[in-house]
Amino acid sequence: MSEAVNDQTRERILDSAELLFARKGFDAVSIREITGASKSNLAAVNYHFGSKFNLYMEVFRQRWVPRTRRIRKQFAERLADTPEPRIRDVVNAMVRSFLDGQLTDQERLIHGQLMQREIASPTDALKMVVEEVMRPQQQRLSDLMRPHLPAHVDENRLRLSLLSVIGVTLYFTFARPVVSRLTGQEYDDEFKAVLIDHITTFAIDGMNALNKEYN
Amino acid sequence: MSEAVNDQTRERILDSAELLFARKGFDAVSIREITGASKSNLAAVNYHFGSKFNLYMEVFRQRWVPRTRRIRKQFAERLADTPEPRIRDVVNAMVRSFLDGQLTDQERLIHGQLMQREIASPTDALKMVVEEVMRPQQQRLSDLMRPHLPAHVDENRLRLSLLSVIGVTLYFTFARPVVSRLTGQEYDDEFKAVLIDHITTFAIDGMNALNKEYN
DNA sequence: TTGACTTTCAAACAAACGTTTAATACAAGC
DNA sequence: GCTTGTATTAAACGTTTGTTTGAAAGTCAA
Incomplete structure (x- = not known):
C-alpha cells in the first residue's frame, strides 16, 4: 500500500512535468507550476527526484x-x-x-x-x-x-x-x-x-x- | 555621429541577443547575459527596446x-x-x-x-x-x-x-x-x-x- | 504501542530575474 | 556657454526561482 501511495505522487509529478516540459520547455516551466498542476508539494520534487533536472531526465x-x-x-x-x-x-x-x-x-x-x-x-x-x-x-x-x-x-x-x-x-x-x-x-x-x-x-x-x- | 553611436550599442545588443536566443532560447537567456556579451548596460535593453520580448521581436x-x-x-x-x-x-x-x-x-x-x-x-x-x-x-x-x-x-x-x-x-x-x-x-x-x-x-x-x- | 523509516509540508534561503528610477554624461543647435 | 534632448549608468525594486531545512504526518513491523 505504501508503494502505491508513494507512486501516486511521484507518477502525478511525472505526468504533469512531461506535459509542461513538452508544451513550454524546461526553462519556461517552474517547479511550482509542475507541483501546482500535480497537486503536490514544492519539496516533493526534490524528495522524489533530487532536482528539477533529474525530473526532466526521468520524464x-x-x-x-x-x-x-x-x-x-x-x-x-x-x-x-x-x-x-x-x-x-x-x-x-x-x-x-x-x-x-x-x-x-x-x-x-x-x-x-x-x-x-x-x-x-x-x-x-x-x-x-x-x-x-x-x-x-x-x-x-x-x-x-x-x-x-x-x-x-x-x-x-x-x-x-x-x-x-x-x-x-x-x-x-x-x-x-x-x-x-x-x-x-x-x-x-x-x-x-x-x-x-x-x-x-x-x-x-x-x-x-x-x-x-x-x- | 550621434546616430552612429546610438546604433552601435543597439546593434551590438541585437547581434548578441540573436546569437544567444538562437543557441539557448528566449527563456534560458537573461538580459544580463545579453548585455554582458554585448558590453552594454542592463538598462540599455529597456531604453532601446522597451522590454526583453520586444528585443526578441526586433531580432x-x-x-x-x-x-x-x-x-x-x-x-x-x-x-x-x-x-x-x-x-x-x-x-x-x-x-x-x-x-x-x-x-x-x-x-x-x-x-x-x-x-x-x-x-x-x-x-x-x-x-x-x-x-x-x-x-x-x-x-x-x-x-x-x-x-x-x-x-x-x-x-x-x-x-x-x-x-x-x-x-x-x-x-x-x-x-x-x-x-x-x-x-x-x-x-x-x-x-x-x-x-x-x-x-x-x-x-x-x-x-x-x-x-x-x-x- | 513504539520505534524506525518514509513522505509530505510550510517556511526559509540565497540567487537571479525583468523592470524602473534618477543621476550623469554626451551631443547638437542656438 | 547654455539649453534641450538623447544615451548610458548604477542602484533599487518587487517578484520569481530551485534548493534546503526541520517539523509533522503517515506507514509498517516487531
Missing part, C-alpha cells in the same frame, strides 16, 4: 522511452504480415506507426515536442535517446532495407535517408502552428489523413531515390 | 527577416539562367540557396535554430514570419511549379510538398547533434557536401511523387 526514461517502445512494437506488428517487406512497406510502417498508430493525438504531440526541444538544447537525455533508442532502431530498419538496395548505397547514405523520413514526419508533428496557418486547415481528422498520405508518399519516393543513383 | 524583424530576403535573392539568382525551370531545378535552388549559398555556417545554424524555437513556442514572431515571409514565398514557388504539375494536384497538396522540402532541410540543420551522433560524422565540409546532395535528391524525388498520383 525521458519513464515516459518518452517506453512510448517509443510502444511505437516500435506497432511498427513490428504492421510488418508482421509481410514476409519480405519492400522499402515502401517499411517506410509506410515507419510513418504510420507514429502518425496513425495507437498514440493519442496529445501523446504524439508531446512525444514530438519533447524531442524537438531536446534537439534544440541537448542534454544527457539526447545522448541516451540516440544511443539506446535511435541507433538500434536505425540498425533494424537498415537490415530490413538492405536486401532491396544496390551495393553502392553505403550505410551512411541509407542512414541519411532514414533520418529524412524521420525529419519530415517530425516536422509536420511539431510545426503544426506553421502548417495550419499556411494551409488554413486545422489538424482535424480529415486533414490529418491527408497529411499522413502525403508524408508517406513523399517519404517513400524520397527513399526510392536510393535505387536510382546509378551514375 | 526577428532586423536579423531573421532580412537574412531570409538574402536567401530568397540567391534562390532567384540560381534560377535566373533557367528560362523554364523544371520542378527539379526549383527544388534544387530552394535547398541550395539555404544550404550552399552565401550564408556562413553560423548564420545558417542561427537562422534555423531561431525558427525551430519559435515553432516550438510560438509568439507574434511566428505569425509575422509566416504571413510576411513564408506565404508569399510559397506562392512564388507554387507559381513556378504549377505549369509542370497535373491538374488534379490541388494547391494544398503542393503546399504540403513544399513544406516537406523545408522540413527535411531544416531538420538536418538543427538536428545536428542527432545526425552527428548517429553517423559518427562531424559537420565538416566533406560531410556537408554529402548532406546537401542527399537532401536535394531526397527532396526532388519526394516532390516528384506529385507527378505520379494518377490513381
Whole structure:
C-alpha cells in the first residue's frame, strides 16, 4: 500500500512535468507550476527526484522511452504480415506507426515536442535517446532495407535517408502552428489523413531515390 | 555621429541577443547575459527596446527577416539562367540557396535554430514570419511549379510538398547533434557536401511523387 | 504501542530575474 | 556657454526561482 501511495505522487509529478516540459520547455516551466498542476508539494520534487533536472531526465526514461517502445512494437506488428517487406512497406510502417498508430493525438504531440526541444538544447537525455533508442532502431530498419538496395548505397547514405523520413514526419508533428496557418486547415481528422498520405508518399519516393543513383 | 553611436550599442545588443536566443532560447537567456556579451548596460535593453520580448521581436524583424530576403535573392539568382525551370531545378535552388549559398555556417545554424524555437513556442514572431515571409514565398514557388504539375494536384497538396522540402532541410540543420551522433560524422565540409546532395535528391524525388498520383 | 523509516509540508534561503528610477554624461543647435 | 534632448549608468525594486531545512504526518513491523 505504501508503494502505491508513494507512486501516486511521484507518477502525478511525472505526468504533469512531461506535459509542461513538452508544451513550454524546461526553462519556461517552474517547479511550482509542475507541483501546482500535480497537486503536490514544492519539496516533493526534490524528495522524489533530487532536482528539477533529474525530473526532466526521468520524464525521458519513464515516459518518452517506453512510448517509443510502444511505437516500435506497432511498427513490428504492421510488418508482421509481410514476409519480405519492400522499402515502401517499411517506410509506410515507419510513418504510420507514429502518425496513425495507437498514440493519442496529445501523446504524439508531446512525444514530438519533447524531442524537438531536446534537439534544440541537448542534454544527457539526447545522448541516451540516440544511443539506446535511435541507433538500434536505425540498425533494424537498415537490415530490413538492405536486401532491396544496390551495393553502392553505403550505410551512411541509407542512414541519411532514414533520418529524412524521420525529419519530415517530425516536422509536420511539431510545426503544426506553421502548417495550419499556411494551409488554413486545422489538424482535424480529415486533414490529418491527408497529411499522413502525403508524408508517406513523399517519404517513400524520397527513399526510392536510393535505387536510382546509378551514375 | 550621434546616430552612429546610438546604433552601435543597439546593434551590438541585437547581434548578441540573436546569437544567444538562437543557441539557448528566449527563456534560458537573461538580459544580463545579453548585455554582458554585448558590453552594454542592463538598462540599455529597456531604453532601446522597451522590454526583453520586444528585443526578441526586433531580432526577428532586423536579423531573421532580412537574412531570409538574402536567401530568397540567391534562390532567384540560381534560377535566373533557367528560362523554364523544371520542378527539379526549383527544388534544387530552394535547398541550395539555404544550404550552399552565401550564408556562413553560423548564420545558417542561427537562422534555423531561431525558427525551430519559435515553432516550438510560438509568439507574434511566428505569425509575422509566416504571413510576411513564408506565404508569399510559397506562392512564388507554387507559381513556378504549377505549369509542370497535373491538374488534379490541388494547391494544398503542393503546399504540403513544399513544406516537406523545408522540413527535411531544416531538420538536418538543427538536428545536428542527432545526425552527428548517429553517423559518427562531424559537420565538416566533406560531410556537408554529402548532406546537401542527399537532401536535394531526397527532396526532388519526394516532390516528384506529385507527378505520379494518377490513381 | 513504539520505534524506525518514509513522505509530505510550510517556511526559509540565497540567487537571479525583468523592470524602473534618477543621476550623469554626451551631443547638437542656438 | 547654455539649453534641450538623447544615451548610458548604477542602484533599487518587487517578484520569481530551485534548493534546503526541520517539523509533522503517515506507514509498517516487531
